[in-house]
Amino acid sequence: NAGVMQNPRHLVRRRGQEARLRCSPMKGHSHVYWYRQLPEEGLKFMVYLQKENIIDESGMPKERFSAEFPKEGPSILRIQQVVRGDSAAYFCASDAGSNQPQHFGDGTRLSIL
Amino acid sequence: QQPVQSPQAVILREGEDAVINCSSSKALYSVHWYRQKHGEAPVFLMILLKGGEQKGHEKISASFNEKKQQSSLYLTASQLSYSGTYFCGTYSPGGYQKVTFGIGTKLQVIP
Numbered sequence: 001n002a003g004v005m006q007n008p009r010h011l012v013r014r015r016g017q018e019a020r021l022r023c024s025p026m027k028g029h030s031h032v033y034w035y036r037q038l039p040e041e042g043l044k045f046m047v048y049l050q051k052e053n054i055i056d057e058s059g060m061p062k063e064r065f066s067a068e069f070p071k072e073g074p075s076i077l078r079i080q081q082v083v084r085g086d087s088a089a090y091f092c093a094s095d096a097g098s099n100q101p102q103h104f105g106d107g108t109r110l111s112i113l
Numbered sequence: 114q115q116p117v118q119s120p121q122a123v124i125l126r127e128g129e130d131a132v133i134n135c136s137s138s139k140a141l142y143s144v145h146w147y148r149q150k151h152g153e154a155p156v157f158l159m160i161l162l163k164g165g166e167q168k169g170h171e172k173i174s175a176s177f178n179e180k181k182q183q184s185s186l187y188l189t190a191s192q193l194s195y196s197g198t199y200f201c202g203t204y205s206p207g208g209y210q211k212v213t214f215g216i217g218t219k220l221q222v223i224p
Contacts, residue, residue: 041216042217
């Protein structure tokens with residue numbers, strides 16, 4: 001499958017636990033973006049990464065959220081000590097350059113009990 | 114800065130036409146259009162790179178007026194499959210060089 005791969009598709013966590021969301025970009029893509037979407041709302045930008053670098057994290061909450069895109073392996077969005085308000089769909093997208101079409105993964109639906 | 118989309122929502126009967134507008138307060142290099150169906154991921158429709166350029170995708174086309182810093186998406190003879198939320202994304206010079214998305218226009222096509 002040459003598309004953007006996200007896993008897991010669904011993730012359930014209890015309050016206070018950690019959530020790790022993974023994203024493998026399309027082959028040949030070096031840019032990864034993470035977005036958060038609440039039901040019936042738009043895409044909220046979180047972070048923009050290139051290999052081993054965070055380019056823009058202006059949309060990331062200051063606490064509990066972090067992201068990385070290591071030299072090898074998928075990009076990871078990590079949410080520590082999750083709270084109910086973290087429940088949302090998290091989409092990852094990748095592109096081959098800043099002004100190229102973004103290709104989205106199927107998303108991870110995070111539910112917090 | 115986030116582009117402004119209008120209308121926020123529209124309901125059409127099959128076969129009717131619709132226009133979705135996207136405007137920015139910043140100079141634009143390009144405008145991207147995406148569609149997201151309920152419960153699915155956004156899907157790229159088209160990118161407009163030049164002022165005044167028009168592109169098409171099936172019966173969906175778009176224009177980009179660089180001077181007015183705005184783009185319009187035209188849906189002609191709408192089909193039920195056109196239902197979804199349409200997002201425009203704008204790319205401007207300077208800054209972090211990334212596409213910024215509007216809040217979306219929800220389109221519902223009914224029989």
